[in-house]
Amino acid sequence: MAPRPGESGVLSVESLKGAPGRFRKESAIRRVFFAAAATSILISALIVLSLAGEAWTFVTQVDYSSLWTDGWFPRRGMYDVKTIFVGSILVTIVAMFVAGPLGMGAAVYLSEYAKPRLRRTLKPILEILAGIPSVVLGFFALTWISPEIVQRLNPESSLFNLMAAGIGVGILTTPLVASIAEDAMRSVPQALREASYGMGARKVTTSTKVVIPAAVSGLVAAFIIGISRAIGETMVVAIAAGATGGSLFNLNVFEPGQTMTAAMASMAAGTDAVKGAGLTFQSLFFVGLLLFLITLLLNVSAGRFVRRVRQRY
Amino acid sequence: MIGTTPATYAPEAVRKRLQGKRFDAKGFAFSACLLAALLITVTLLAVLLYDVINGGWSVLTSRPIEFLTGSLSSAAADAGIGQGLRGTFFIAVFVILVAFPIGIGAAIYLEEYAPSTRLTRLIDVNIRNLAGVPSVVYGLLGFAIFVKALGSFTGPDANGRTVISAGLTLAILVLPIVIITSAEAIRAVPDSLREAGFGVGATRWEVIRSHVLPYAGPGILTGTVLALARALGEAAPLILVGATTGFLSGGDSYNLASLQGRFTAMPMVIYNWTGRPQPGFETATAAAIVVLLAVVLVANATAILLRNRYEKRR
Numbered sequence: 331m332a333p334r335p336g337e338s339g340v341l342s343v344e345s346l347k348g349a350p351g352r353f354r355k356e357s358a359i360r361r362v363f364f365a366a367a368a369t370s371i372l373i374s375a376l377i378v379l380s381l382a383g384e385a386w387t388f389v390t391q392v393d394y395s396s397l398w399t400d401g402w403f404p405r406r407g408m409y410d411v412k413t414i415f416v417g418s419i420l421v422t423i424v425a426m427f428v429a430g431p432l433g434m435g436a437a438v439y440l441s442e443y444a445k446p447r448l449r450r451t452l453k454p455i456l457e458i459l460a461g462i463p464s465v466v467l468g469f470f471a472l473t474w475i476s477p478e479i480v481q482r483l484n485p486e487s488s489l490f491n492l493m494a495a496g497i498g499v500g501i502l503t504t505p506l507v508a509s510i511a512e513d514a515m516r517s518v519p520q521a522l523r524e525a526s527y528g529m530g531a532r533k534v535t536t537s538t539k540v541v542i543p544a545a546v547s548g549l550v551a552a553f554i555i556g557i558s559r560a561i562g563e564t565m566v567v568a569i570a571a572g573a574t575g576g577s578l579f580n581l582n583v584f585e586p587g588q589t590m591t592a593a594m595a596s597m598a599a600g601t602d603a604v605k606g607a608g609l610t611f612q613s614l615f616f617v618g619l620l621l622f623l624i625t626l627l628l629n630v631s632a633g634r635f636v637r638r639v640r641q642r643y
Numbered sequence: 644m645i646g647t648t649p650a651t652y653a654p655e656a657v658r659k660r661l662q663g664k665r666f667d668a669k670g671f672a673f674s675a676c677l678l679a680a681l682l683i684t685v686t687l688l689a690v691l692l693y694d695v696i697n698g699g700w701s702v703l704t705s706r707p708i709e710f711l712t713g714s715l716s717s718a719a720a721d722a723g724i725g726q727g728l729r730g731t732f733f734i735a736v737f738v739i740l741v742a743f744p745i746g747i748g749a750a751i752y753l754e755e756y757a758p759s760t761r762l763t764r765l766i767d768v769n770i771r772n773l774a775g776v777p778s779v780v781y782g783l784l785g786f787a788i789f790v791k792a793l794g795s796f797t798g799p800d801a802n803g804r805t806v807i808s809a810g811l812t813l814a815i816l817v818l819p820i821v822i823i824t825s826a827e828a829i830r831a832v833p834d835s836l837r838e839a840g841f842g843v844g845a846t847r848w849e850v851i852r853s854h855v856l857p858y859a860g861p862g863i864l865t866g867t868v869l870a871l872a873r874a875l876g877e878a879a880p881l882i883l884v885g886a887t888t889g890f891l892s893g894g895d896s897y898n899l900a901s902l903q904g905r906f907t908a909m910p911m912v913i914y915n916w917t918g919r920p921q922p923g924f925e926t927a928t929a930a931a932i933v934v935l936l937a938v939v940l941v942a943n944a945t946a947i948l949l950r951n952r953y954e955k956r957r
Contacts (some may be wrong), residue, residue: 435680
């Protein structure tokens with residue numbers, strides 16, 4: 331037992347160290363928290379492993395001629411990847427035509443124009459929109475956007491179409507884009523704005539010539555993360571774009587189509603297990619791995635842009 | 644009136660000379676466009692809410708109890724969401740029991756303990772990337788890991804496709820969100836609070852327990868509630884872990900043995916009904932959406948209000 335100051339009258343380093351029991355408890359707690367943090371690494375490893383195994387089986391066993399056919403019909407052994415890839419791209423383009431202007435516009439308004447009180451009411455509304463489940467937007471896209479907007483603009487359009495799905499995905503993505511873009515604009519130092527006003531610039535000039543160029547990395551990041559979210563969105567497309575069994579190659583956004591995500595959902599839904607001819611089960615994991623890699627690439631590059639803004643200010 | 648008093652007359656004249664008397668058309672057009680973007684977004688939200696409430700009102704008012712407790716049915720007039728509510732309830736239980744402790748623990752480690760090493764940076768980057776992985780990919784993970792691992796534990800026809808698998812999958816899905824928001828809340832705790840604790844001889848854990856967590860509590864709670872709301876609204880992972888898309892016998896009991904059976908959840912009920920051509924299902928779907936939105940939006944709104952209130956107080 332280390333001598334206590336009261337016992338021997340000498341104060342040593344030992345007596346200031348504290349009880350060993352406390353140290354043991356402390357290091358045990360530290361290990362528990364470390365294990366919690368390390369779980370995230372484990373999850374990433376599990377995602378990659380579980381996807382890569384079956385995807386590898388698909389890549390090695392698939393007949394390569396079936397990867398370039400007229401459409402995506404996995405149950406019939408037609409794995410035309412370009413059909414669902416192009417479907418994803420089309421939906422994403424439509425979605426970003428909606429989420430880009432709406433999200434960026436909302437961000438610039440909230441950051442530069444809105445009075446604090448108006449901002450306090452509008453920001454929570456955007457956050458509520460961000461919390462709406464994607465099945466709900468899928469229903470909305472099918473029952474309202476498709477008949478009331480898409481079919482009015484183009485009467486030839488079918489009820490299930492990629493356009494309505496894209497608009498739905500865009501609405502879902504808007505709050506995310508707005509939130510990241512607004513963060514970037516608000517991190518621009520006030521001194522830059524004041525310098526601009528000092529030169530006699532108007533608000534519009536200050537916003538477009540000073541604040542937006544200063545925050546451009548963050549705005550690009552917001553756009554990229556929006557794209558990543560739009561590519562990964564499943565339910566809106568699964569509900570509103572139709573083509574549940576499979577899809578022919580299609581470039582017309584007013585026709586039904588299928589994206590990578592919706593293709594995965596429709597393979598798993600409907601039957602009790604993922605069954606079908608030959609490699610249907612494995613193709614599910616192949617598409618999943620493809621999706622994982624695309625979104626990972628987008629997110630990593632967006633992270634670079636975000637860091638660039640942070641480093642500068 | 645201010646403009647007419649001589650004292651402010653001069654600055655007004657200066658302002659006019661500086662800005663010119665012309666109407667600032669460019670500035671007005673720019674701000675009008677921005678406001679329009681915001682208003683379109685808000686209007687879309689309003690239209691969406693009106694559309695589903697208007698559509699589902701007749702079902703919710705004419706047979707509320709039967710609808711909330713009834714089972715899935717092929718006839719829209721008899722269809723209820725009892726089984727969906729039960730699945731969503733158990734998913735919430737699993738998310739709270741699994742994602743919250745691990746997520747908050749990981750956030751505490753990253754903010755309070757982690758040394759600035761490569762491993763720490765790897766964990767940090769990894770969590771940010773996990774937050775961006777599409778939910779359907781998490782479904783695939785749940786399918787490959789939990790559904791297979793729990794296959795032997797489940798009832799005869801479930802093959803691992805139980806609410807346990809679904810709950811664990813969604814817990815993993817929202818784990819990065821819980822970690823990121825909790826870490827932000829912990830980071831906002833002033834260092835002087837920690838130093839005061841260390842100054843009187845407290846160990847790190849004692850400081851965390853009695854100083855950091857009480858201060859960061861509201862922020863952590865907000866983040867966790869938002870994550871829970873996200874988990875309750877997800878449908879894509881449920882499809883992959885095998886939530887029932889057709890009919891379901893049983894699956895409405897809240898006792899623990901029933902966890903081994905097949906299940907469905909609110910988002911799956913909505914997905915399932917949306918695809919039905921029979922008349923009447925559109926109103927039933929809208930009514931189910933109103934119920935799901937009530938759960939999710941009330942949780943969200945509470946979290947947001949809570950956060951704004953504590954932000955203002957500091």
